[in-house]
Amino acid sequence: NAGVTQTPKFQVLKTGQSMTLQCAQDMNHEYMSWYRQDPGMGLRLIHYSVGAGITDQGEVPNGYNVSRSTTEDFPLRLLSAAPSQTSVYFCASSYGTVPTEAFFGQGTRLTVV
């Protein structure tokens, strides 16, 4: 099993550009989520999904969109990148509709200049 796969691993964007961070899992997990990790801040929830077609906002959703058209994929879109979105982004998934025993991807390090 590949687990949770995130692409790309590194990305540099200019302010105002848009991009999509990809997340895929092959464990047939219902719950998927996106976190951002900033120094000294821990992991903060951006958006989450409890199944295909269902998404909801987390703690820090502004500037990000998500969709869940399939069980496997949960892309995160940055609409107009800002320097404040420079961070490391992690996707996680778990069986069921709550994040118990969650598996994390390896992360995407994003720099916005």
Added chain:
Amino acid sequence: GENVEQHPSTLSVQEGDSAVIKCTYSDSASNYFPWYKQELGKGPQLIIDIRSNVGEKKDQRIAVTLNKTAKHFSLHITETQPEDSAVYFCAAISNYGGSQGNLIFGKGTKLSVKP
């Protein structure tokens, strides 16, 4: 909403010593408390978790204790080894507010084990 506080932010121990990391949470309805280990350049990895109907859980050299009355839980690592060096995060599942049913993380503890 739920708030999880974690202490200390850094911890340095000698190889073979024990390490203890403590977390407190605010939502008395929280019922699931995982601990994650994050090595440099990698994603967090679940190392142990505990549910609110249990007071203690052990897995080899690591253990977690939960005090529901005081709303705190702790990670205990015995006989530490250099490969235990990493950042450790505690978390709790929030049951209300904008992150209902989601993990709320502490800010992490950087553990250094010196040979």
